[in-house]
Structures are given as C-alpha cells and as structure tokens.
Amino acid sequence: MDxxxxxxxxxxxxxxxxxxxxxxSVIVAIHEYGHYIxxxxxxxxxxxxxxxxxxxxxxxVDKRGTRWQVAALPFGGYxxxxxxxxxxxxxxxxxxxxxxxxPVRLRATMHGAPLWARTATVAAGPVxxxxxxxxxxxxxxxxxxxxxxxxxxxxxxxLPVENRGxxxxxxxxxxxxxxxxxxxxxxxxxxxxxxxxxPVVDITVERAGREETVQGSWIFPPIVSSLSPQSAAFxxxxxxxxxxxxxxxxxxxxxxxxxxxxxxxxxxxxxxxVWRAGAAEPLAMTMTPRRVDEPQPDGGFETYxxxxxxxxxxxxxxxTTPGVFEALGLGVQQTTxxxxxxxxxxxxxxxxxxxxxxLSGPIGIAQTSGAMASQGAESFIWFIAVxxxxxxxxxxxxxxxxxxxxxxxxxxxAVSGKPPSDGALKVLMTLGLAMVLTLMVFALGNDIxxx
Numbered sequence: 001m002d003x004x005x006x007x008x009x010x011x012x013x014x015x016x017x018x019x020x021x022x023x024x025s026v027i028v029a030i031h032e033y034g035h036y037i038x039x040x041x042x043x044x045x046x047x048x049x050x051x052x053x054x055x056x057x058x059x060x061v062d063k064r065g066t067r068w069q070v071a072a073l074p075f076g077g078y079x080x081x082x083x084x085x086x087x088x089x090x091x092x093x094x095x096x097x098x099x100x101x102x103p104v105r106l107r108a109t110m111h112g113a114p115l116w117a118r119t120a121t122v123a124a125g126p127v128x129x130x131x132x133x134x135x136x137x138x139x140x141x142x143x144x145x146x147x148x149x150x151x152x153x154x155x156x157x158x159l160p161v162e163n164r165g166x167x168x169x170x171x172x173x174x175x176x177x178x179x180x181x182x183x184x185x186x187x188x189x190x191x192x193x194x195x196x197x198x199p200v201v202d203i204t205v206e207r208a209g210r211e212e213t214v215q216g217s218w219i220f221p222p223i224v225s226s227l228s229p230q231s232a233a234f235x236x237x238x239x240x241x242x243x244x245x246x247x248x249x250x251x252x253x254x255x256x257x258x259x260x261x262x263x264x265x266x267x268x269x270x271x272x273x274v275w276r277a278g279a280a281e282p283l284a285m286t287m288t289p290r291r292v293d294e295p296q297p298d299g300g301f302e303t304y305x306x307x308x309x310x311x312x313x314x315x316x317x318x319x320t321t322p323g324v325f326e327a328l329g330l331g332v333q334q335t336t337x338x339x340x341x342x343x344x345x346x347x348x349x350x351x352x353x354x355x356x357x358x359l360s361g362p363i364g365i366a367q368t369s370g371a372m373a374s375q376g377a378e379s380f381i382w383f384i385a386v387x388x389x390x391x392x393x394x395x396x397x398x399x400x401x402x403x404x405x406x407x408x409x410x411x412x413x414a415v416s417g418k419p420p421s422d423g424a425l426k427v428l429m430t431l432g433l434a435m436v437l438t439l440m441v442f443a444l445g446n447d448i449x450x451x
Contacts (some may be wrong), residue, residue: 016370019380020362021074023369025051025293027129027388028077031395034128035079035121040064042117045108048080048088075362081121083109088401089122090429091422115410122406129392130335136385137322137331140378145319146330150182150206154318157223158277160243165203165216166315174204175219189220199253217314222258224309226379230364231308231373232287237311238274240375245282246273255311262289263305270307293354295341301354338389357450361443400425400432 010228029051036046045065050056052071059069078087083090083099091111099105099112106112110121153170172180176195181187203216222244227234245251247261248271261270267289289305296302324329348354360368365387372383396404405428413419420428 015373017367019369020366023384023387025074026384026393027132030128030132030388031125031391032077032079034124034126034131035137036066038124039079039081039110039117039121042113042120043107044110044113044117044121045082046079047082047084048078050080051077053077053342054085081110083111085317088429088433090426092160093422107140119407119410122403122410125403126305126392126395129388129395133335133338133385133389133392134328134331136381136388137334138327140382141322141327141330142324143377146322146326147317147319151180151188152318154316154429157313158241159217159221159223159314160245161199161217165214166205166240167207168315169207169318170214171206171208172203176201177204192220197254197256201250210422218254219314220255220311221314222252222255223312223314224310226310226373227375228306228308228310229368231306232290234371235310236285236287238285239276241277244272244282245275245276247271249273258311262307265289265305267291267305293348293358295344299340299344301345301348305355334359335389338386342390342393355450356442357446359443359446361440361445363444363447399435400428401436402432403427405432 032049032051036049039046047065048067048069050069050071052074053076054071056069056071059067061067080087081089082105083092083096084090085095087108096109096111101108110118113121149394151172153166153168153172155168156166164220174180175192176198178192178195180191197218199218200215201218202213203219204211204213213274224233224238224240224242224244226240244258247258252258252261269286269288272285272287274285276283282293287307289307291303292304292308293301293303345354345358349356349358369380369383373380395402396407398404398408400406400409409420409425409428419425
C-alpha cells in the first residue's frame with residue numbers, strides 16, 4: 001500500500017516544504033557520507049558530520065571522536081575534517097600550527113594528508129550522489145520490470161469504452177494491417193504514423209498460441225500516463241489514468257489528436273472534457289499550454305507548446321524482471337542521460353538559444369518535490385534520484401568552494417608539485433562563494449519572476 005495515497009493533496013505549503021526537506025536531506029546525507037567514509041578510509045579524521053546548518057538540535061560524539069549532529073536549517077550539510085576552519089574546508093592556521101610537529105596528527109588532517117587521500121575524499125561526495133541515483137533507478141526497474149520482445153498486453157487500463165477486444169496476455173502483431181516491430185513504444189508509434197486513425201481498429205494478436213484478428217479501440221488513446229510537475233495539466237488537477245474525451249467540444253480518441261490541438265493552438269486556452277474512473281460525470285477543465293524547451297536526440301533543444309502530460313498504450317505492457325547487472329547498467333544509462341541533457345541545457349542557456357527560466361531555484365525544486373510526491377512514492381523516489389544526479393554534477397563544476405574547485409586545486413598541486421598559496425586560496429574561495437551565491441540568487445529570481 002502506498003502511504004502517499006492517504007495525503008489528499010501533497011501540494012500544500014507544509015507538505016511541499018516537507019517533501020523538499022526530505023528529498024534534500026537524503027541527498028545531502030549521502031553526499032556528505034561519501035566525503036566522511038572515504039576520508040576515514042584514507043586516514044583523515046572528521047571532527048563534525050552535520051546534517052543542516054545553524055543551531056544544533058541534536059548531537060552525539062562517536063567512539064572515533066566525530067560529532068554527528070542535526071542542525072535547525074535543513075538546507076544542506078557538511079563534514080568538517082581535522083584542520084578545517086569551516087564547512088568549505090578552508091585551512092585553520094592555528095589548528096595546523098598545533099600539529100605541525102606531530103607527523104601522526106598532521107597526517108590525520110585534511111590539509112596534511114597525502115594528495116591522493118584528499119582527492120579521493122573530495123571526489124567521493126559527488127560519486128556517492130551518482131551511486132545513489134544508479135541504485136535507485138536499478139531498484140525501480142527491478143521492481144517494475146522492463147518491456148522486451150513483442151509488445152504484449154499486461155493489464156488493461158480503465159477507459160470510457162470497455163469493449164476493446166484485447167485481453168491480458170495478447171501479443172500484438174499488427175494494427176490495421178501494419179506490422180508492429182519488437183522494439184520500444186516510440187518505434188511502435190512511428191510504425192503507425194501512416195495509418196489512418198480510427199476509434200475502432202483491427203488488431204492482429206497471438207492469443208493462446210493462435211493468430212487471430214480482433215477489433216479494439218485505438219491503442220494510443222488520450223490517456224494521462226504521467227504528469228509533469230509545475231505544468232498546466234498538473235495545476236488544473238488532471239490525474240494519472242484520466243482520459244481526455246473532447247477538446248473544445250470536439251470528441252477525440254487518439255493521443256495524437258490531443259497533441260495536435262495543443263501544439264497547433266499557439267498557447268490558446270483549451271476546454272477539455274475528462275473521463276475519470278469512478279467519477280459519476282465527465283469533468284470539465286480549462287488549461288493554457290505553456291512553452292517548453294525539450295532536449296532532442298542530437299543534443300539540441302526545440303521549443304513546443306505543452307500541457308505537461310505523457311501518453312501511453314491502452315494497456316500496461318507486460319514486463320520481465322531484468323537481472324541485477326542489467327538493471328545497474330540501465331541505471332548508469334539513465335544517470336548519464338540526465339548529466340548530458342543537463343550540461344546541454346546549461347550550454348544552450350549560456351548561448352541564449354533557450355530561456356534561462358529553465359534553471360530552477362529552491363522554490364521551484366520545492367514545488368517539484370511536492371508535485372512528484374503527490375503522484376506517489378515511486379515518482380518521489382525517482383525524483384530524489386534525478387536530483388541526486390544534479391547535485392553531484394553541480395558539485396563537480398570547477399568553481400572554488402565546490403568540490404570541483406578543490407579538485408582543480410589538487411590537479412594544480414599534482415602538476416606543479418605544490419599547492420596554491422594560502423593567500424591565493426582565500427581569494428579564490430571568496431570569489432567562488434560569491435559565484436555560488438550569485439547563481440542561487442539568479443535561480444531564486446527565476447522562481448519568482450519567470451512565468
């Protein structure tokens with residue numbers, strides 16, 4: 001049973017904040033634990049492991065002398081290693097002077113440890129974020145399964161027209177005489193591009209070992225498989241499983257008809273008639289499509305009008321459980337896809353080819369957290385994995401005060417044989433902190449002023 005279903009609306013302010021804090025706390029805890037555990041393995045002592053900033057609400061000191069604490073401001077965290085002056089790993093000159101004559105104590109500090117130990121400790125945070133994402137994606141795939149082989153009917157979705165001809169276990173061979181390839185949903189849809197859409201269509205199936213033709217509804221109905229957070233459809237109250245039966249009073253039966261109306265309307269409001277399982281009467285909703293920059297397979301972006309829903313089949317395709325290594329491989333692919341599309345998006349924003357409003361700040365992320373949580377635990381956990389990848393990637397940017405900036409300093413040390421001077425580090429760290437704060441303010445401005 002999904003405990004999220006007991007929450008009538010997870011988009012309220014308190015629930016949105018709670019979802020955001022939960023998602024961020026998990027990601028920060030994993031990130032900082034990566035720093036901590038690899039530092040410990042590398043012989044670097046951690047003085048403090050803090051989840052959150054500000055006044056300490058709870059703390060305890062373990063047998064290794066590390067204080068574990070939870071602070072009042074749950075919007076981040078840090079590990080303060082021996083020899084650090086602050087959460088950004090600035091050098092504590094007095095502390096380092098005290099241990100300078102003791103090789104054992106000096107080796108246990110962040111700034112007295114060998115280069116390899118410091119590098120591994122700093123890199124571990126983002127690596128653990130990526131590992132979390134890969135593990136979550138893999139576990140979800142192990143739970144839900146993957147489609148493979150010829151398209152097979154798993155579970156039929158509730159639809160306004162119940163007599164659809166198909167049965168669970170049917171293997172779809174052709175629709176309207178057009179053979180279906182044994183690949184993915186996008187290719188299935190592409191195979192039917194030239195077929196005239198019809199509310200009722202002949203479907204050739206393999207059933208109980210025999211090939212036969214049945215009449216069924218169009219296999220891509222205007223059903224809501226999932227919703228995008230902060231979209232027109234989500235704000236209007238559409239839910240997964242809803243079926244859109246009419247647009248501006250004109251009946252529709254195919255998802256492509258909905259797509260054409262949205263894209264061809266140039267942002268004009270749409271009056272939708274919605275069928276919802278269990279509802280006594282059809283629902284009437286009005287929503288205005290929004291312009292969305294979408295990544296393309298070639299790495300570019302295209303701008304479309306969207307209401308923020310994804311379609312699907314009239315049924316859930318049958319799935320098989322992948323092996324552990326296959327699931328992990330698919331998790332790596334998903335994580336890599338998020339990184340490449342994010343970097344491409346940033347590049348296009350810098351070049352001015354897409355709007356900088358695509359960059360969300362804390363308010364936007366909090367709203368997305370609440371929206372994803374409202375769609376169930378699986379969607380929320382998937383969002384945590386996506387956000388974990390983004391946090392890991394962001395921390396690898398070569399900006400002083402971020403992990404990537406420290407790694408650049410260590411690379412300089414490896415090449416030159418000596419670290420940057422303390423004076424240069426202080427200046428660079430101040431500039432890096434200013435850059436990070438500027439980016440945060442800019443993103444917050446997007447949350448407030450972008451449409």
